[in-house]
Amino acid sequence: MPTALECRNVSFRYHKRRPVLDGVTFAVERGQIFGLLGPNGAGKSTLVKILLGLNRAGEGSVTWFGEPLTTRTRRRIGYVPQDLALLYDLSAHDNVRFFGRLNGMSGKHLEERTRTVLDFVGLWDERGKQPGEYSGGMKRRLNIACGIVHDPDVVIMDEPTVGVDPQSRNHILESIETLRDQGTTVVYISHYMEEVERLCTTIGVIDEGTYLCGGTLEELLHAHAPEAIVDLELTTGTTVDADDLAGLEILEQRSGGVSVSVPEGQLDVMRLIADRFDDKVQRFTYIPPNLEQVFFRLTKKALRD
Numbered sequence: 001m002p003t004a005l006e007c008r009n010v011s012f013r014y015h016k017r018r019p020v021l022d023g024v025t026f027a028v029e030r031g032q033i034f035g036l037l038g039p040n041g042a043g044k045s046t047l048v049k050i051l052l053g054l055n056r057a058g059e060g061s062v063t064w065f066g067e068p069l070t071t072r073t074r075r076r077i078g079y080v081p082q083d084l085a086l087l088y089d090l091s092a093h094d095n096v097r098f099f100g101r102l103n104g105m106s107g108k109h110l111e112e113r114t115r116t117v118l119d120f121v122g123l124w125d126e127r128g129k130q131p132g133e134y135s136g137g138m139k140r141r142l143n144i145a146c147g148i149v150h151d152p153d154v155v156i157m158d159e160p161t162v163g164v165d166p167q168s169r170n171h172i173l174e175s176i177e178t179l180r181d182q183g184t185t186v187v188y189i190s191h192y193m194e195e196v197e198r199l200c201t202t203i204g205v206i207d208e209g210t211y212l213c214g215g216t217l218e219e220l221l222h223a224h225a226p227e228a229i230v231d232l233e234l235t236t237g238t239t240v241d242a243d244d245l246a247g248l249e250i251l252e253q254r255s256g257g258v259s260v261s262v263p264e265g266q267l268d269v270m271r272l273i274a275d276r277f278d279d280k281v282q283r284f285t286y287i288p289p290n291l292e293q294v295f296f297r298l299t300k301k302a303l304r305d
């Protein structure tokens with residue numbers, strides 16, 4: 001599969017401070033939804049600015065479709081920024097037209113694409129309103145329409161669902177799946193594990209400016225989180241001894257509770273835990289292998305910090 005985007009050994013620092021990105025390397029194949037997952041402050045938005053040529057990498061290189069970023073390659077890229085990029089004294093319709101013109105569009109083609117993308121995000125009937133009259137979710141959807149009006153081959157979406165109601169969130173996620181089905185490559189930046197798990201064909205995990213790992217969800221789980229977690233909340237004063245847990249790895253021990261790693265689907269382990277702690281168990285939570293654990297295993301931090 002040809003490569004849409006390649007980021008090689010990219011490092012960056014603001015004002016000579018410590019590096020915000022440190023040797024970031026990954027590639028996105030065409031047709032993928034590539035998820036870049038990391039907590040707040042990981043360096044995701046800084047990386048996006050470098051990908052788009054808005055910040056200059058201190059070291060390393062970025063190529064799009066095998067070439068450095070040029071005016072020609074730039075027209076093949078769409079960008080949906082995290083901070084809404086809308087003109088509040090124009091109608092939604094004129095906002096989309098405006099971004100189309102910025103991308104060199106005009107005439108019938110611009111009118112047709114404006115209608116197509118406003119339909120696509122479910123705002124055609126509300127096109128006469130200004131963004132100030134829209135809900136948070138509608139503004140996010142208009143932001144997407146403006147970012148894809150020029151029918152780009154690749155779209156970068158930076159946290160497109162932040163602060164939206166569940167209905168708009170679902171609409172946005174479905175739209176992204178439709179874009180993928182139409183052959184658009186999507187770079188999806190998020191700190192929401194569930195969205196990345198649902199949407200993305202390939203996932204890269206970033207923290208404190210370091211690209212920790214990348215691969216399909218199955219590959220990441222297999223390599224970094226092969227086991228499930230059982231979390232027990234116990235009645236006050238219950239002590240937990242490592243011997244009680246028959247050699248299971250204790251991930252976290254706290255006053256009134258313990259988290260252990262258990263081989264997925266091994267019910268005899270569940271029985272052992274139930275027998276040992278019996279009526280002292282106040283709450284039993286089984287967490288199947290997921291991206292949160294991949295992140296925890298690699299950083300010893302929760303993704304949502």
Ligand SMILES: Nc1ncnc2c1ncn2[C@@H]1O[C@H](COP(=O)(O)OP(=O)(O)OP(=O)(O)O)[C@@H](O)[C@H]1O
Pocket residue numbers: 014020038039040041042043044045046047191
């Ligand atoms: N213009 C700037 N000047 C100085 N430091 C900055 C600037 N922009 C971001 N930073 C710092 O760079 C680091 C990475 O920030 P960045 O916004 O890239 O992270 P992020 O992963 O996108 O976070 P979020 O999910 O909160 O948007 C943070 O420590 C942030 O404080």
